[in-house]
């Protein structure tokens with residue numbers, strides 16, 4: 001079954017939206033197969049977002065992700081990668097459809113609540129970063 005890596009970012013934890021957001025994925029029919037709460041190191045976040053390391057927002061993105069605990073999940077299901085991206089909504093909450101997580105709960109790109117892998121290859125790479133103990 002297809003897997004994707006999801007992060008509920010520090011604003012989701014601070015705003016106590018973890019349960020509500022996880023329920024949205026589950027109600028869609030997806031399975032949560034791994035889950036942990038952790039305050040990530042800068043090294044983990046820099047590796048996770050390596051594609052953005054030359055972008056002007058990179059330092060503020062790393063500051064954001066490391067400012068508190070995140071909830072990291074592996075979510076599985078048919079077309080999990082595409083389906084979770086659709087449920088999360090556009091990167092900029094101002095552009096996100098109203099029914100999406102970002103469209104419903106977020107206001108700005110700098111505080112957009114959730115991450116999801118953008119391809120099956122990215123999911124495999126990101127799962128190795130956040131769940132190195134999972135080898136199957």
Ligand code: RTP
Nearest residue numbers: 057061090091109110111112114115116117118
């Ligand atoms: P994510 O990786 O977190 O799922 O988000 P995404 O694919 O929708 O968007 P991406 O382009 O990969 O950007 C990663 C995260 O960087 C922050 N960002 N800030 N200030 C800006 O212009 C800007 N652009 C992106 C957001 O937190 C975005 O989710």
Ligand code: MG
Nearest residue numbers: 115116117118
């Ligand atoms: Mg991305």
